[in-house]
Amino acid sequence: xxxxxxxxxxxxYWIYVILMMIGLFAMISKNNLIKKLIGMSIFQTAIILFYxxxxxxxxxxxPILYHxxxxxxxxxxxxxxxxxxxHDAEQVAHEASADVHAEASDHAEHAAxxxxxxxxxxxxxxxxxxxxxxxxxxxxxxxxxxxAIVVGVATLGVGLAITQKxxxxxxxxxxxxxxxxxxxxx
Amino acid sequence: xxxxxxxxxQAEKDFPDWGDTSSPAxxxxxxxxxxxxxxxxxxxxNMVTAVLADYRGYDxxxxxxxxxxxxxxxxxxxxxxxxxxxxxxxxxxxxxxxxDLIIDTTCRLIIPIIQVFALYVVxxxxxxxxxGFQGGVIFGASFILLALARNLQTAQAxxxxxxxxxxxxxxxxxxAGFGVAALFLGGNFLDYGVLTKILPGGVEDARSHSMLGVxxxxxxxxxxxxxxxxxxxxSNGTMKEGI
Amino acid sequence: MWIFDLIILVFVVITAFISLQVKDLLSAAMIFGVYSFxxxxxxxxxxxxxxxxxxxxxxxxxxxxxxxxTIFRTSRRSSD
Numbered sequence: 269x270x271x272x273x274x275x276x277x278x279x280x281y282w283i284y285v286i287l288m289m290i291g292l293f294a295m296i297s298k299n300n301l302i303k304k305l306i307g308m309s310i311f312q313t314a315i316i317l318f319y320x321x322x323x324x325x326x327x328x329x330x331p332i333l334y335h336x337x338x339x340x341x342x343x344x345x346x347x348x349x350x351x352x353x354x355h356d357a358e359q360v361a362h363e364a365s366a367d368v369h370a371e372a373s374d375h376a377e378h379a380a381x382x383x384x385x386x387x388x389x390x391x392x393x394x395x396x397x398x399x400x401x402x403x404x405x406x407x408x409x410x411x412x413x414x415x416a417i418v419v420g421v422a423t424l425g426v427g428l429a430i431t432q433k434x435x436x437x438x439x440x441x442x443x444x445x446x447x448x449x450x451x452x453x454x
Numbered sequence: 455x456x457x458x459x460x461x462x463x464q465a466e467k468d469f470p471d472w473g474d475t476s477s478p479a480x481x482x483x484x485x486x487x488x489x490x491x492x493x494x495x496x497x498x499x500n501m502v503t504a505v506l507a508d509y510r511g512y513d514x515x516x517x518x519x520x521x522x523x524x525x526x527x528x529x530x531x532x533x534x535x536x537x538x539x540x541x542x543x544x545x546x547x548x549x550x551x552x553x554d555l556i557i558d559t560t561c562r563l564i565i566p567i568i569q570v571f572a573l574y575v576v577x578x579x580x581x582x583x584x585x586g587f588q589g590g591v592i593f594g595a596s597f598i599l600l601a602l603a604r605n606l607q608t609a610q611a612x613x614x615x616x617x618x619x620x621x622x623x624x625x626x627x628x629x630a631g632f633g634v635a636a637l638f639l640g641g642n643f644l645d646y647g648v649l650t651k652i653l654p655g656g657v658e659d660a661r662s663h664s665m666l667g668v669x670x671x672x673x674x675x676x677x678x679x680x681x682x683x684x685x686x687x688x689s690n691g692t693m694k695e696g697i
Numbered sequence: 698m699w700i701f702d703l704i705i706l707v708f709v710v711i712t713a714f715i716s717l718q719v720k721d722l723l724s725a726a727m728i729f730g731v732y733s734f735x736x737x738x739x740x741x742x743x744x745x746x747x748x749x750x751x752x753x754x755x756x757x758x759x760x761x762x763x764x765x766x767t768i769f770r771t772s773r774r775s776s777d
Contacts, residue, residue, distance in 0.1 A: 283706045287713060294717045300775040302722055302768065306729050309760070310713050313736050313752075320745045330744050331489070332582070333499040404489050405744040407501040411510055413748050414502070415517045418587060421755050421763075422524035425683045428767040429528040432687070435771040442775070502747040583746040591754040598762060680759055688766040 284321070287314035301434065301441050305427045312420040316413045323406040331407040497658045498580045498665065506585065507665040511644045514668070515629050518675050522622050525679035532686045561603040568596040576673045580662065586669030590676030597681045606685060615685065618678045625675030632664050632671075702742060709735050722768045722775050730761035 291314060294307025431441070438446050488505055498504045506514055576589030601609035633644040709732060716728035733756030741749035 283710060286710055290710070290713050290717070298717065300722070302764070302771075303717055303725065303775065306716060306725060306764070309729065309756075310716075310732070313733070313756070316748070316752075317736065317739065320740050320743055320748060323745070324743045330583075330746050331501040332746075333492075333501070404501070407488055407505055408484065410502045410745050410748050411505045411513075413745070414506060414587065414751055415513060417748070417751050417755055418517050419520055421760055422521050424760055425687070425763055426524050426527055426531070428687055428763055429531045432767055432770055433531055441771055500747075583750045585747070588747075588750050588754050591751075591759060595754070595758050595762075598759070602762075684759075684762065684766065687763055688769070 281318070281321070284314055284318045287311075287317070299442050299444055301431050301443060302428075304443075305424060305431070308427070309420065309424055312416065316416055319409045319413050319416075323409040325405055329404060331404050331410065495658060496661045496665070498662050500580055500582065500585075502583075503579045503585045503665065503669075507668050508661055511633075511668065514672065515626075515633070515644070518626055518629060518672050521679050522626060522675055525622065525682050526619070528683050528686045557603050561599060565596050565600060568599070569593060572596065572673075576669055577666070579669050580665070586672030587676055589669075590673035591680060593673065594677040594680030594684075597677075598684045601681075601684065601688070606688060609681075610685065613681055615682075618682050622675045622678035622682075625671045625673070625678070628671030628674070629668055632668055702739065705735055705739050705742070709739065720775055722773050723765065725775075726761055726764040726768060729764065730757050733757040733760065 288311060291307045291309075291311030295304050295311065298304055298307060434446065435441055438449055440446060440449075488501060488509065492498065492501045492504045496504050496508055498508075572589045572593035574589075575584040575592060576586055579585035579589070597609055597613055600612065636645045637643050712728055712732040712735060716725050716732060719725050719728070733752060737749045737753040737757065740752065
């Protein structure tokens with residue numbers, strides 16, 4: 269099973285290479301013009317697969333924020349400025365008592381959280397909305413790939429229009445026959 | 455081809471593991487900035503739409519121009535106006551056929567639903583996956599469905615051929631108009647933050663509203679071009695008879 | 698669940714290969730639509746919902762229709 273896990277780690281990339289080679293092979297060596305265009309489209313979607321798979325993070329969710337994160341932020345922003353004053357007073361008292369009690373881990377945790385609240389108070393415009401970047405999939409390659417899909421379909425459309433024109437001109441869709449006709453017409 | 459494949463497989467040994475959080479693409483500061491700051495700076499939960507229409511709005515504008523250019527190029531390649539040559543082999547092969555009952559009824563029921571769904575996708579691009587481009591394609595596909603169920607003339611009665619490119623041009627002008635309005639109000643080109651003077655709300659709300667306006671512009675252009683490409687391809691440029 | 702991803706990836710390679718080998722161009726366009734839809738499933742499994750939405754609308758919808766309308770206007774057979 270570990271070997272399968274090891275393969276699954278890199279499997280995406282191998283498949284991406286294989287797909288790209290299939291598309292490239294079709295573009296170069298197929299005789300029919302429409303097969304060439306299908307190969308071009310396969311090539312483009314394989315590249316999009318590559319970009320999307322490098323943006324994936326293990327155990328992360330889609331790059332749209334949750335509903336309660338969006339609307340909970342407004343509540344938290346209002347309340348955190350109120351409780352910050354209390355937290356400061358509590359922190360001083362707690363630090364004084366923690367030296368006596370010698371609960372090292374608890375003290376460290378509380379100091380960290382109250383440090384964070386301190387941080388939140390000093391940057392008031394941020395509020396206490398914590399969005400951990402590790403929880404969300406990287407959105408930057410998605411944006412680039414949206415443009416790539418759009419451009420791909422536009423290129424496919426232009427390619428198909430040229431194919432129709434060639435068919436009207438030569439009467440066939442096979443590349444070898446078209447080359448023969450050009451050579452014999454000289 | 456085999457050599458290229460082997461070379462790529464060799465380069466692939468250096469790739470980081472799939473799903474690694476600390477790989478160079480994922481730990482780059484810019485993407486982390488996008489994830490953490492989108493809600494605060496633009497009040498839009500959908501990060502991909504926010505980056506596409508606001509942080510990278512310039513790219514999206516030229517993407518729209520690319521689609522528009524492709525549509526015009528296809529019309530230019532295939533159109534029969536002014537060209538001689540033998541067109542006899544493209545006489546319409548199909549006679550006038552009665553619309554099939556099942557397809558006709560289904561399309562009458564479904565096409566309004568598809569169009570409402572397309573408008574929903576455009577309008578909800580901020581909160582759910584979607585946005586201008588997806589909604590525009592779905593709207594254009596509804597017209598293509600109309601053209602497939604009946605014949606091309608019926609669809610062109612709804613979407614006139616000579617007006618369709620006006621709609622595409624209006625879409626691009628809306629997009630550029632937002633940018634130029636920002637120029638007039640003193641900011642950079644496509645800097646939505648300075649549009650607070652004419653849009654209600656604060657800076658973040660102005661960005662959110664102008665993102666919606668920009669997406670509507672993209673949707674107009676994409677709808678027009680999708681239907682125009684279909685009508686050019688299906689009738690070989692003659693626009694007279696389709697599938 | 699990486700096992701789903703593996704199965705779908707294998708299917709993607711198979712459909713891409715078959716779409717280029719059939720002699721009938723209409724079937725090639727259909728199988729290209731299937732390939733496009735499987736890619737859309739793959740990306741939505743990886744969390745890229747916007748990309749998957751766009752690919753479903755564009756690839757499996759509009760792009761296949763363009764191919765079929767061109768095949769209708771030109772020949773349907775292919776020798777390779």
